Amino acid sequence: MADEITLMAIKVAGGPAALAKELGIKTPSVYSWRQVPPKRVQAVSKLTGIPPEKLRPDLYEVAA
Template identity: 45%
Template sequence: MLDIVKRAAEKAGGITKLASEIGVKHPSLHSWKQIPANRVRDIERVTGIPDYELRPDLFRPPVGASAPEVTA
């Protein structure tokens, strides 16, 4: 599972809760190679993790914010 998905699950109260909140089945979260673009806003809403941390390849941090460290 992706580290960012693990982090999001922790913030949401668990993997099952995160999946339920964003409308997917929890096994789906384990298979993601990256967070699908159409799920970023939902995860951001549920966890408070900003879009640029969830998908740094698609979103940029606001001016003055530091970019997240990208890990494989």
């Protein structure tokens, strides 16, 4: 199951199918996410308005 912020990003994007379409990937790929994959963080951030450091705090520093 996806973490809370990933679920929020999917919801903000309009659901798994809508997010997958915007990213040019297949819907089952989005369903398999536990976290937003590192190579998708910037695109998901741009689509949803959720900052990268919130999507993947393990990969991005929080702005001071």
